Amino acid sequence: MKEKAEVTIERERLGYDAAAAQEKWQRFWEEDGTFTPLDDGTKERRYMLDMFPYPSGDLHMGHAEAFVMGDIVARYWRLRGFDVMHPIGWDSFGLPAENAAIARDAHPADWTYANIETQARSFKRYGLSFDWSRRLHTSDPEYYRWTQWLFLRFYERGLAYRKDSFVNWCPNDQTVLANEQVVQGLCERCGALVTKRKLTQWYFKITDYAQRLLDDMAAIEGHWPDRVLAMQRNWIGRSEGAWVDFAIEGREEPARVFTTRPDTLYGATFFVVAPEAALASEIVTDAQRPAFEEYLEVTKRATEIERQSSERPKTGVFLGVHAINPVNQELLPVYAADYVLAEYGTGAVMGMPGHDQRDLDFARAFDLPVRIVLDTGAPHPSETGIATSGDGVYVDAGPLTGLTSVKEAVARTNEVLAEAGTGEAAVTFRLRDWLLSRQRFWGCPIPIVHCPACGEVPVPDDQLPVTLPDLRGASLQPKGTSPLASATDWVNTECPRCGGPAKRDTDTMDTFVDSSWYFFRYCSPNYTEGPFDPAQVATWMPVAQYVGGVEHAILHLLYSRFFTKVLQDLGMVDFGEPFLRLMNQGQVINQGKAMSKSLGNGVDLGAQIDAFGVDAIRTTVVFAGPPEDDIDWADMSPGSSLKFLQRAHRLAQDVASPVGTDPASGDVALRRVTHRAIADLTESLESHRFNVAVARIMELVNAARKAIDSGPGAADPAVREAVEAVAIALSTVAPYVSEEMWELLGHAPSVANATWPSVDEALLVAESVTCVVQVQGKVRAKLDVPPSITEAELREVALADPGVQRALAGREVRQVIVRAPKLVSIVPA
Numbered sequence: 001m002k003e004k005a006e007v008t009i010e011r012e013r014l015g016y017d018a019a020a021a022q023e024k025w026q027r028f029w030e031e032d033g034t035f036t037p038l039d040d041g042t043k044e045r046r047y048m049l050d051m052f053p054y055p056s057g058d059l060h061m062g063h064a065e066a067f068v069m070g071d072i073v074a075r076y077w078r079l080r081g082f083d084v085m086h087p088i089g090w091d092s093f094g095l096p097a098e099n100a101a102i103a104r105d106a107h108p109a110d111w112t113y114a115n116i117e118t119q120a121r122s123f124k125r126y127g128l129s130f131d132w133s134r135r136l137h138t139s140d141p142e143y144y145r146w147t148q149w150l151f152l153r154f155y156e157r158g159l160a161y162r163k164d165s166f167v168n169w170c171p172n173d174q175t176v177l178a179n180e181q182v183v184q185g186l187c188e189r190c191g192a193l194v195t196k197r198k199l200t201q202w203y204f205k206i207t208d209y210a211q212r213l214l215d216d217m218a219a220i221e222g223h224w225p226d227r228v229l230a231m232q233r234n235w236i237g238r239s240e241g242a243w244v245d246f247a248i249e250g251r252e253e254p255a256r257v258f259t260t261r262p263d264t265l266y267g268a269t270f271f272v273v274a275p276e277a278a279l280a281s282e283i284v285t286d287a288q289r290p291a292f293e294e295y296l297e298v299t300k301r302a303t304e305i306e307r308q309s310s311e312r313p314k315t316g317v318f319l320g321v322h323a324i325n326p327v328n329q330e331l332l333p334v335y336a337a338d339y340v341l342a343e344y345g346t347g348a349v350m351g352m353p354g355h356d357q358r359d360l361d362f363a364r365a366f367d368l369p370v371r372i373v374l375d376t377g378a379p380h381p382s383e384t385g386i387a388t389s390g391d392g393v394y395v396d397a398g399p400l401t402g403l404t405s406v407k408e409a410v411a412r413t414n415e416v417l418a419e420a421g422t423g424e425a426a427v428t429f430r431l432r433d434w435l436l437s438r439q440r441f442w443g444c445p446i447p448i449v450h451c452p453a454c455g456e457v458p459v460p461d462d463q464l465p466v467t468l469p470d471l472r473g474a475s476l477q478p479k480g481t482s483p484l485a486s487a488t489d490w491v492n493t494e495c496p497r498c499g500g501p502a503k504r505d506t507d508t509m510d511t512f513v514d515s516s517w518y519f520f521r522y523c524s525p526n527y528t529e530g531p532f533d534p535a536q537v538a539t540w541m542p543v544a545q546y547v548g549g550v551e552h553a554i555l556h557l558l559y560s561r562f563f564t565k566v567l568q569d570l571g572m573v574d575f576g577e578p579f580l581r582l583m584n585q586g587q588v589i590n591q592g593k594a595m596s597k598s599l600g601n602g603v604d605l606g607a608q609i610d611a612f613g614v615d616a617i618r619t620t621v622v623f624a625g626p627p628e629d630d631i632d633w634a635d636m637s638p639g640s641s642l643k644f645l646q647r648a649h650r651l652a653q654d655v656a657s658p659v660g661t662d663p664a665s666g667d668v669a670l671r672r673v674t675h676r677a678i679a680d681l682t683e684s685l686e687s688h689r690f691n692v693a694v695a696r697i698m699e700l701v702n703a704a705r706k707a708i709d710s711g712p713g714a715a716d717p718a719v720r721e722a723v724e725a726v727a728i729a730l731s732t733v734a735p736y737v738s739e740e741m742w743e744l745l746g747h748a749p750s751v752a753n754a755t756w757p758s759v760d761e762a763l764l765v766a767e768s769v770t771c772v773v774q775v776q777g778k779v780r781a782k783l784d785v786p787p788s789i790t791e792a793e794l795r796e797v798a799l800a801d802p803g804v805q806r807a808l809a810g811r812e813v814r815q816v817i818v819r820a821p822k823l824v825s826i827v828p829a
Helices: 002-013 018-032 061-079 095-104 108-125 141-156 206-219 226-236 262-267 278-283 289-300 357-365 406-420 534-540 556-569 605-612 614-623 638-654 668-686 690-710 717-730 735-744 791-800 802-808
Strands: 045-050 083-085 087-090 131-137 160-170 175-177 195-204 238-248 255-259 270-273 317-324 331-336 348-351 423-429 448-451 455-458 492-494 501-504 545-548 582-584 588-590 769-775 778-785 813-819 823-828
Touching (some): 018 735, 061 545, 061 582, 061 588, 061 605, 095 108, 108 131, 141 455, 141 556, 206 556, 226 556, 238 262, 255 262, 255 348, 262 406, 270 278, 289 317, 289 331, 331 348, 348 357, 605 614, 605 638, 614 690, 638 690, 638 717, 668 690, 717 735, 769 791, 769 802, 778 791, 778 802, 791 813
Parallel strands (some): 045 083, 087 131, 270 331, 769 823
Antiparallel strands (some): 238 423, 270 348, 317 331, 448 501
C-alpha cells in the first residue's frame, strides 16, 4: 500500500505541466516550420481551410470551437501521409474598424492590425497547425490590388455595372446593405431598422449565374450539409411560369409581369405596381399624383418584412389608369400597393383574388371583384376570405374551361399568349444582383474614374492599387455619402483615357468581395503577376475541406461559388466549385443563451486556458458533441478533461520497453483492444465524429493503464504499442500533451510527423464469442466459444454444461436447435 502511494506521489510530481508544454512546443513548431507543406509533389496534397476571422478583438469561445474542428482534420490528414496546406489570414476590412477609429480619433488600420496581432498570438497559443508563411490580410494594398483587378475583369465582361435603384439603407451605419444583409427588416450588423433610399450603386450580375449555381450543386450534394444547399436553393428561388404583357392606358410600351400561374389570368380583376417602381410614377395621372406621392413616402418608412407580412392590413392607392388583360381584353384598375416590392420580378403583378391570398385580402379591402377560374368545390373566397387552392375544374376560363390539369392549363395559356404576342413561357429567379457599393471608408476602393467626357473609365491595371487616403477620426463620421467624398485631393484626378479632369468613384466594395476569392490567394500569397498563380491553384485546389458557420450559407458561400464560376469562364481556373466538402460547427452558448456582455454570461477563453490549459479546452469542446451541435459551456467540465490528459501523460512516463520493440510478442488481449480502437478511431475521424474519437481514446487509455497496473506490466511490448497509438490519435485533439508523450516515449519530435498506426485485421477477429443456451426458452448458460465452432461441436458443449444438465433434470431431449456460434435452444421431451 505504501509503495502504491509513493508511486502516485511520484506520478503527480512528474505530471503534465500545460503552461510549460505550450510555450515549449509553440517555439518548436515555429522554428521547425512543422506545419509548412512540402509542396514538392512527393505526397498527395490536401487543402484544409477554416473561414478566416474578422479581427474584432481577441479570440472568444466561438473561435475555440470553430477552429479546433478544422485543426483535427488537418492534423489527421498529416498523420495519414498527406501534404496538408492549412493557411490563416484575416478578413480585415469592415465597419467595426471604422467605428472604432471614429471613437478613438484614429485610423481604422491602427485598431485592425493591433487586433490581428492579438489574435495571431492567441491562435498560436491555441495549438492550431497553421502554415503561417501564407498569412494574408484583405486590407493590405498587396491584396486589394488584386480585388480591384478582379473587379475590372468582371466589368469588362458586363458583370459589374452601375444603376439607379431603391436600395436598403441603414440609417445608423449610414450605408447601403445588400438584400442578404437585411434580416427581418433590420441591419445584420447593428440591428437598426432598414429603410429605402434611391441611389446610383454598383452591382455584380450574379443573376447571370443563377441556373448554374443551382445545377452545379449536384457536384457537392452529399458533401455539403443538406440545410446549406436547401438555403441556397431557396434564396436563388427558381420559378417556372410566364411573362405576360399588359397594355396600360396612355403608355406605348406594355407593362410586363411574371406569374407562376398564367392559367389564372382569366380570374384577374386588378393590376398592382410597387409604389417605388418607376412604372408607378410614370403612369399615375395628375389627379391621383398627390395621393400617390403621399402613399410613396409612407411606404418608404416601412420595412420589407412589414410590407410582406400576412398580418398587415392591405393598403394602396388607385393610379387613375387601367391595364388591359391580354387574354380577355378586360380593363383592370391599376393600384400602387406596398405588398408588391420593386426588386422582385418587374415590380408589378396581376391581381388574382380568387386564387392568391394576398390579392384576395387587397380585393376585399378595396371592394374589388373576386372571380374563380378553378372550381375545387370549396366555398367562394368572397364568402370565406380564403383564396381557393388545389385541383379542380376550370370554369369561366376561355379555352381552359373544362380542363382538370393545372399543368395542361398553364401550357395552354402560354400557347395563347405566344400566339397573340402578349407573353411567353419563362423561368425567373428570386435571386437579385449583388449590390456591392458601400458608403464607408475602410474597404476596397472601386477602381473607376468618372469623366465628364468619357463616362465611366476603368483605372488601368498598371495604376493599381487605388489606395485609400489617410482619413481618421471625425473625418470618417457617417454623413450619408462616403467619407472618401470629402478627400478632395484624392477624389480629383485625371481621366486615364483623355487626360481631362475627372473624379474617382467614392464608394468602397462590400467586404464579401474580399472574402469571395481569398482562398485562391493562399495558394501563392506572394505572387505578383496576378491574383494567384494558376499553376499553384491547379495543384492545391479545390479546397478539400472547408469549415465554418451555417450563418454564411447564403452570403459568403454563395458569393464564393459565383466568383469561382466567373474565374472558370475567364480561363483562370479549370473547376467551378471552390469547396469540395463543407463542415458547419455549432455555437458555444452559456446557460442556454448566446454569450453577450449585456447578459453578463460571457466566458473568457484566455482565462479558461490559463486555468486548465489549451489541451483541456480543446478536448472539452470536441468531446461535448458532434461538430454541428451547440455547446452550453455551463454544462462543460474542462477540469475533467485535464485529469484525463494527465492520465494519458502518465502512461508515457510508465512505458518500460525500448523504442522499436516489436509489439507482436506483446499481450494479445491488449493488442486486440488497441487495434479495435485504431479501426474505430479511423472511421470516427473520417466521418467527423470527433467526440466519438475522443471516447475511443479514453477507452484505450483505460485499457493501457489496466495492463500496466494489473496486467502484463509496463515492459510488455503491447503496452508501448497502445500508448504510442494514444499519443498519435490524441495529437489531433490535444497536441501539447501528445508532443510531451511522444518525447517521453523516446521519439524525436514532432508527433505531427508520425504515421497513423495501421490495423492488423487478424487482431480485429474476436477470439471468442458468447453463446446463449436456452432450455424451454429460458437462458440456462452462457458459453465462451470460438467463432469457428461447428454446430455439432456447439451442440455437444451445450448439452454437457452443468447448468443445462440441472435444467433438464434427467429428461430426454426432444429437439436441439443450433445457430452457431451464438445460440443453442434445447427442447426437452
